[in-house]
Amino acid sequence: MIQLKNIERSYKAGAGQTWVLRRVNLEIREGEFITIMGPSGAGKSSLLNVLALLDDAWQGEYWFRDEAVHEMKRKQRAELAKRNIGMVFQSYHLLDDLTVQENIDLPLSYKDIPRRERQSLVADTLDRFQIVAKKDLYPNQLSGGQQQLVGIARAVIHKPPLLLADEPTGNLHSGQAKEIMELFRGLNQQGTTIVQVTHSETNAGYGSRTIQLRDGWLVGDTANPALTQPAEVSAS
Amino acid sequence: MTGLLQDFRYGIRQLRKSPGFTVVAVITLALGIGANTAIFTVVNGLLLKMLPVKDPQQLVVVGDPTRANSRSSGTPRTDVFSYPLYKELRDRNAVFTGLCAGATDHRIEVDADQGQSAGEKLNGRMVSGNYFPVLGLEPAAGRLFSDADDTTESANPVVVLGYEYWKRKFALSSAVIGKDIRLNGYPFTVVGVAPAGFDGDVVGERMALFVPLSMQPQIVRGRHWRNAPNNSWLSLLGRLKSNVTPAQAGANLNIVFQQAVKGDYGATLSSDDRKAVHDLHISVASGGNGLSDLRGDYRIPLLLLMGIIGLVLLIACVNVANLLLARASSRDREIALRLALGATQGRLLQQLLTESVLLGVLGGVTGSLLAIWGVRLLVELLGSHATLPLVPDWRVLAFTITISLLTGLIFGLMPALQTLKVRVTPALRNATRAAAEPGAKFSWSKGLIAGQVAVSLLVLFSAGLLVRSLQKLMTQSFGYSRDHLVIARLDPTSAGYSNETMKLLAQELVVRLTSAPGVRAVTYSTNGLFAGSESSDAIIVPGFSASSPSERSALEDYVGPDYFGVVGIPILTGRDIRAQDTPTSNRVAVVNEAMAKHYFAGQDPIGRQFMIDDPDWLNKPITIVGISRDAKDHSSGMREEVKPRFYMAFQQVPEPDQIVIEAQASGPPSGAIANVQAQIKGADPRLPISFVEALDILVRDSAGDQIALAKLSTFFAGLALLLACVGLYGVISYTVAGRTREIGVRMALGARRIDVMGLVLRESMLLVTIGLVTGIPLALASARLLHSFLFGLKSTDPFSLIAVILLLGLVAAIAGFIPARRAARINPMVALRYE
């Protein structure tokens, strides 16, 4: 589905640069459930941002189903992301002034979907996630787990083939986390490719493959046990 | 009020800590307060300031104080007074310790060096002998007048100098006392100098000298007004006896007046005049602030402007309030901490208000400096050459201090209360979160912005109406073409001309001027076009019966040959006034359409006759020979329907009074003015010329108050618009900053930049729309106050309203566009990073 070749990302820091992603090569196949792990500051979120096409400032090659993302203009990338990618955040990022129903509807509102179809999609999704009763509540009237449920519902309402989740259970206790992971498993079984970032081995256990990041380097991949840290680690 | 000094010190430190905020707030306030101080200084100088005389609050004006420069030679009046009537009132009233009279001449030629210096033309006031005693003034040098200086006509050639003139011309030297100077060629002895600061009793006009009323024939030469009961030319000021109110004085004066009409005074009047006078009423009002005809012109415009400028200050206050609101959220931590440490709400409120009042005072000080310059600008824009007492006094000071403190409280109170709404725990635990979500605090700001838009609409609409009305007034058809005319007003009588020699002079001037370069054709008249004088008479038209005296009066003018041709007023039927109309030929008149319609309804007036209702004229019927198109020829008539008027032949009337020249220039009139002037001087170098001016300029001058009002209201409407847009820009920018995360989320979920821009623009346009919707009824309601100022359009003029709405909408869209564009540039990855 996705092929990353030599992805690099750096930030300007004072006079020099700090590298946050270093020559990342990664292939994500349809239907995989990948977990990214690594210590804080390793570049996990950065990698996810690259995958999500929220970030524009990387170098390297990014192939999405044989399309050369690295050659695309910003608008095309946004279009591609809109169609294919859903995002789940650690702090949910629901909009406080919108009801559950309206929050879920948000991604659809940025697409040319007829009103009717939109309404039925929202209704289906509320149903599927069993939050019909909560549809008129505001985010601050929900528990963390419920909010993340809404966040996931919002991420998948337009049925994206790829779901990206950055520490989706980071703010939840273990009971709630389990529910979310069950949900992910279900989605994955129905065909959604998932990439999640987590610190929890338990969560990683739901996935089919785990990759490790250290200081921007991809240092481990359960699908590629041969991967070792390159020799020429530069001291930056 | 504990710790006020500490709050003050802390306030200064706070303001210094955020210099950007302080500078913007102070400039905004300074603009508002400065404009208000400037307009108030003018209002104070013209309307409020007391005359620098003894106990001015005891003074009353008798008659109409705004008619200080009017003179009438018809039926006796009670807005200005004749000398005989003044004497009756002065001698028979029971309410005044003294009643004095005065009249101004604006063209006194003063020759202080026995013919050595070219004469200067100055303002001088002819005053009754008791003028200075009634006002309670003491001389700066020599002596002032007493009753002994105002005895019989022409018997008292003495003059008191004005202090400023004494200073300028004689360097405060007392050697001038006892010296002879020539006024309009007649020798007067200087007996004294009026006190410093006293420029006369007419506000806006500085008198260079004062002479007794008895010397009127020497000052206004060739005229004998003093003992004529039909010449009303005096303004009266009385000093009330203690415990007498102006109303009581009025009642007494009217009784005295009616008795006088029945007595000897009445006996000097014609029976018609006696009848007319019977219905007149004398008004008395407090007069400590003197007389002024400027006041009549500018009172309402100034008050309107003051209203508009007050609204500008309100808008400025809203901007500063919004700045403070924006800052309030960033101070949550500080406030929470202070509350946690035991500060009471009241104590914190005092601290916050001290800060805002400090800002108000800084704005006030800066504004006062702005006002010094603003007053000069205002006076210039008001287009008057008046010397108003514009030095700030305690009233201006009090005004500025009050509005500075008030604005400080107004814009400070609401943000202060908002700031104090912070709760201790959440802010302390998570101060950044509190700052990032202004939420409720900003509904206040948005309300304020909508209010600003509404008020701006009101101000803009008023200005729009005034501008459009002025435009209609100035571009209306006057009935003739104004482009090429030059007008000159001459006063041959005061140069010693008799009626007969004046008629000859008029003919000579036509010959001379016609040959002048740049002049195509010339004619003359008594009143002419926009030359500042007017005549009317009661007339008798056989077959016409009038229900009231005003029904049978008509305006009149005496015109030279080809007057209609030169001026360009078409003759509709019959003929115009020609050279053949001489003193020995048949007396003829041309009447305008209005007169034909009013007096000869439907019938052809050509060949019909009418009489002037005056003993001298009753046996001299006038034959109508032509009808001219209605023409607007006087400033007083610019806004009205043209009134009935008849034009007689200048050469056929016994007393043509003065000469007004109408010259048609072949090119731009400005080029012909000097030639016209030179030719008049060539005919008689001693001939007093009141002015030589292009008609267009005269017309513009006569609408000076309206031009000034339109200009100033436009200027301040612009300022209001600017401030409102800055406010909108600020609030939307702040909102965008507070919505960064939300915008990031939306973009991560597929919102395009254009969607984000729409989101922000919609928000600002919603505020603007709310403002407009509330502003429209507000604007329409308050525009009714302008009703009497408007010409050719209603106070609900839809064109102005739509134009102003579009302008406001457009400018507000631009102000909202900038933060919208900034919002669209938000990088979602950065926006979402801080989880």
Ligand SMILES: Nc1ncnc2c1ncn2[C@@H]1O[C@H](COP(=O)(O)OP(=O)(O)O)[C@@H](O)[C@H]1O
């Ligand atoms: N916008 C940014 N500017 C500068 N440095 C950044 C920015 N975003 C991330 N970084 C840096 O990049 C590194 C990787 O960050 P991130 O990908 O968020 O790590 P992780 O998600 O693994 O904890 C960190 O050192 C972080 O400080």
Ligand SMILES: [Mg+2]
């Ligand atoms: Mg991270």
